[in-house]
Amino acid sequence: MLKQTEGSKAVAEAIALCRPEVICAYPISPQTHIVEALGEMVKAGELTPCEFINVESEFAAMSVAIGSSAAGARSYTATASQGLLFMVEAVYNAAGLGLPIVMTVANRAIGAPINIWNDHSDSLSQRDSGWMQLFAETNQEAVDLHIQAFRLAEELSMPIMVCMDGFILTHAFERVDIPSQEQVDAYLPPFEPRQVLDPAEPISIGAMVGPEAFMEVKYLAHAKQMQALERIPQLADEFKQIFGRDSGGLIRTYHIEDAETVVIAMGSVLGTIKDVVDEMRAEGHKIGVLGIISFRPFPLELVRAALIKSRRFIVLEKSLAVGMGGIVATNVRMAVSGTGLKGFTAIAGLGGRAIPKSSLHKLFRQAEKEELEPVTFVDLDWDAVNKQLEREKQTRRSGPIAENILHDKGIVSAKFG
Amino acid sequence: MSFQPVKFYQTGTLTVGNRLLAQDERSVQANQMRSNSINSGHRACQGCGEALGARYAIDAAMAESNGQLIAANATGCLEVFSTPYPESSWQIPWIHSLFGNAPAVATGIAAAMKVKGRNDVRVVAQGGDGGTTDIGFGCLSGMFERNDDVLYICYDNEGYMNTGVQRSSATPPAARTATTMPVGPEPGNVFGQGKNVPEIAMAHNIPYVATATVADLRDLEYKVRKAMRMRGARYIQIFVPCPLGWGAASHDTIRLARLAKETGMFPVFEAEHGEVTSVLKIRNKVAIEEYLKPQKRFAHLFGKHAHPETVARLQAIADRNIRKYGLLAEGGN
Structure with missing residues (x-):
């Protein structure tokens, strides 16, 4: 019903x-x-x-x-x-x-x-x-x-x-x-x-x-x-x-048949990604999407097969392996090891940070041109980060990090976006 | 023909011989049809109070539930010595999940039995004092507070024996453990409050709380059977000396359990809905030294560098228990 x-x-x-x-x-x-x-x-x-x-x-x-x-x-x-x-x-x-x-x-x-x-x-x-x-x-x-x-x-x-x-x-x-x-x-x-x-x-x-x-x-x-x-x-x-409907399975693909660049993600952000991909396709970009439904077990072979005809992929993930980079990306890289495919990791949306289409447009275009670093932190406020790093250099008792950053950003109460 | 006195009591004890009782008054263990829930061949130390307590308690629970019993066990000595596959001693359905969750696992089993319409199947959870008074305490209090239909049995040997005799919140003051060594000006465990879980259980107003020792096995069986005739959350703490952890002779397990009760160090009582309903009176009050001396964990209180003032503080604890619970019999000594 x-x-x-x-x-x-x-x-x-x-x-x-x-x-x-x-x-x-x-x-x-x-x-x-x-x-x-x-x-x-x-x-x-x-x-x-x-x-x-x-x-x-x-x-x-x-x-x-x-x-x-x-x-x-x-x-x-x-x-x-x-x-x-x-x-x-x-x-x-x-x-x-x-x-x-x-x-x-x-x-x-x-x-x-x-x-x-x-x-x-x-x-x-x-x-x-x-x-x-x-x-x-x-x-x-x-x-x-x-x-x-x-x-x-x-x-x-x-x-x-x-x-x-x-x-x-x-x-x-x-x-x-x-x-x-x-x-x-x-x-x-x-x-x-x-x-x-x-x-x-x-x-x-x-x-x-x-x-x-x-x-x-x-x-x-x-x-x-x-x-x-x-x-x-x-x-x-x-x-x-x-x-009477398609639901579940291990992975779901979207316009990957001729895609040179494939975006990989899990969960609701796939909706935003597909909208961006639609808009980029309308402009002639050969870009597609691979959604992972089953993270465990991880469908190594299906992921490999889905990516093998592309030139590069970018894993957009809402998680961070601190000291390493991406978690989903590490699994995807395992799937494509030996293929020589170029892979990028984008960490986005941590703690509910919005992932707007504009940011994805920019990110995916950079990925297409292979201008990205291996690990990118989407919409990270580098000024705030650098200011805190500098503060820690200057002062031993530099205080609680989170509070410092909110002060630096001039935010008085939590705000999205 | 010379006069032959009839011995009503077993030698050195105050226990009436089983043979002199009517069939229905005899102990569960005396019955050839007992369930042997925890079977022979397990790996407990010689003289293990916990193995003895568990055997009597679970067989009594089996007798009262007509063999329809499931047990959840916390990690600890009892779990380790009774089970390594494929040599499980348990003749009843038995599950071990974690150190701190036996009460919650038991709650789950009881809930499953309820939805399956198996009101005849009863649930016990069991653990040592570490698994009960420390790491499992949150789950225990939750189970009490919801009044889940579980009998929880704590085998109290006053420390973490499985991991090598460390202090728990049930370890008595002054006792030597691996984490309360007999060094410094106040050797052994600190004089803090410890954690009196029977009283905390009573504060939950659960239907039944009782303490027992392996020196009074009939009393233990009686309490388990009584608990099994009730519904809701029930708690029994059984005092089970540990020869290894206490540095006591294996043959002194029963004697030490009796001395703990007779000195007042371990008050034996039962309570219903938060109120004490009966206490097991002290038959022959003894001084605390008699209980402490056979145990190496208290050896630093005696001898060349004796601590009589510490012994006096322990005596004060026992005396306070005696006053608080009214442990002395009328006209008792």
Whole structure:
């Protein structure tokens, strides 16, 4: 059913259609509206049988989900930013135990300085945790990816994060097609666990494993993600048969057939990028787009195949590997190693910094001419940065960096753009 | 024919022999049909109080739940010595997730059982004092506050024994641990408040809080069975001497547990909805030295460089417990 609705509400409705049995809720912006909506549905009795648990921390949220999933219940939670970091030990544990928990990550920056706005630093910090990570470009895709995520997670008995840009998607009202219960039931069978805590068949889960078997266990987590590379496109095809639309998959391309320059990105910024590419194409630029939906597992071969006919690529990412450059870019470079393709990294939108079309026009044109540095910081205020660096040279007690920069910029209260 | 006295008590103890009791009064462990939830062959040290406490507690919980029991375990000695695959001692469904999340994992299991309509399946969580009073404390308080249907059992051996005997918030003052060495003017652990988790549990007004020791195993079984007949969040802290960590003889585990109770150092009581309902009275009050001396962790308080004033401070703690909980029997000594 078509609806004009908030992204978080739409995701909550999608989760409800997946018949979750245990939902753990801990508030953190910008995911809060999702669990609030689910809490209301459970309280109203619209979602039975389902337990909605107000836990005391994100660490507890993931831990409760570990317990409920191990006891055979379809389990869900949502988090973001500091919340994801606070639960990290349990995040790795859920993957290590092979528990098919689905979690929404409403992507948000990580402090300090504390910042509630969108970038991808939070979930990308968990790229090696064993969780799969699917990135939604639109709210429709966020809805659809959650339904596919439960199916994939439970098939492989591995957990999945569905990542959607905080505020940009979670708080955006747009048209979303909410599937029917019949459609979701036809796509998503009841949860049949591979291991379950059952008094009738007692097993020990999570016991100590020494060097004699640890590597095999870890390799199997990798093997499952390799299986997911096969299954994700198949599940997207099956999804299309039942729901009638293209959603999910590993990557999505836009005008790359004859593109000499390919822009690579994840999440909602792909919309802006495609608009810029349309405008540049109208002017005759041979430029295309490669959107990565599945960051884990990372589709190395598909990325390589998508780029191989181009001359250069630029990875625009909302994350920073401090001391190194890009995170997504490093993965892409791995995919094209040996091809001799020229690659650029552009770090943009950290902490919610707007990524306007004008900046992208300039960036992409520079990339076409190969005039970029290997790593570019889009719209970075070099004056402010240099002023602070100079201050640190001159004064030992130079004070809090963030406050200095806001002073230098003459900003009295937070401002976007 | 000479007179043969009947011995009602086991030698050196105040425990009535099992044979003299009616069938339904006998201990769970005396029953051949006991579940042996934590089976033989585990790797606990000789004289381990925790292994003993866990065996009695979990078998009692199994008896009361008709074998429908799931356990969540915190990281620690109990987890390590009982499980390395493929030699798990656990004969019940058992999960270990992390050091600090056993109460939350148990909450999840209980929630799953509720949605599955399995109200007959009961959940226990268990951990040592480090996993309970320190790193797992947030999750424990959350589980209490929500009144989740979980019995949490803390096996209190007063320190981080699995990692090599470091101080926890349950370590008594003056005790030597690897992080509170017996050096300097005030050797051993500091005289702070520590953390009295049974009392903190009571402050959550949960249905049931109890303490027990491995010296009074019938009392321990009784408390576990009583807790299992209730719903909601329940907490039992069992005092389990650690021969390795305390520097005590393996054969003194029961004796030390009894002395902890008889000195007043470890008050044994039960409470319902935040109010103490009964205490286990001291039968023969003994001076604190008798409890401290068999333990090397207190050795620096005696001998050539004795610290009688520190011993006196420990005695004051025991005396305060006795006053506070009314531990002396009427007309007791």
